[in-house]
Amino acid sequence: MEFNFVAVLVAALVTLLVGFVWYNPKVFGTIWMNESGMTEEKAKQGNMLKIFGLTIFYSFMLAFIMPALTVHQMGALGMIGGPEFVNKALPSYAAFMADYGDTFRTYQHGALHGFMSGVFLALPITCINGLFEQKSWKYMLINAGYWIVSMTIMGAVVCRWI
Template sequence: MELNFLAILVAALSSFVVGFIWYNPKVFGTIWMKEIGMTEEQAQKGNRLKIFGLTFVYSFMLAFMMQNLVIHQSGALGMIGGPMMIESVKPSYLAFMADYGDAFRSFKHGALHGFMSGIFLALPIISINGLFEQKLWKYIVIQAGYWVVILTIMGSIICGWK
């Protein structure tokens, strides 16, 4: 099973598409800015290249790791020592892959595991930070909701795109 770098790239870029919608002033942008105490003028002063460049790097890292969470066959590959060990695998691995090679490789299944990743990873992390930062639940729901949506979309793209 080889990496699908195009799917990973598209999944990473999906965070920008959703972010432009999610944080639009007509959706959650105005509420989010109020909750963090930022003005439009302050937002415009930010270094766009740094912000969007690092956002892409981090989104790519997330998308790259999502394949291990949403594609079950990655676990089987990991159990034999990774792709470099494929030439010396036992017949049981080959039989498993013959039986289950594309099992559960769908957009729907990836979305399920992406959603679960958002609920069980992103939500607790954002919530813990928000609690210690003494943010309101409104802020936590906006931030965590964004990541649940992103991870759901990333999981869908990465698992379903063969």
């Protein structure tokens, strides 16, 4: 099982596509702006190169860890010490991979694990921050929902393509 950089890159770019739709004024953008205190003028003052550049960087970090969250075979690979130890692994590893190497490697399975990652990682983190920032539940759920949808799609892409 080789690392697929293209899959990780596509999964990282998913966040931009989902964000373009999710935060569109016709979807949740207007509500989010009202709840966050953001205005059109303030948004235009932001350094877009910095914002989008760091967004892609952080999204890549999420996409990079997604195989460990969505691909069961990564656990077996981790048990032998990583890809550099495949040739030195006991025969049981090769037998396991021959029997189960492609098991649960579907878009649906990756989406399930991506969704669970969003619900059990992104939602709590987003809501904890929102509580301390004294933000509304609308604000927290819009942001958490964005991450749940993004991570669901990221999981689907990575699980099937890696």
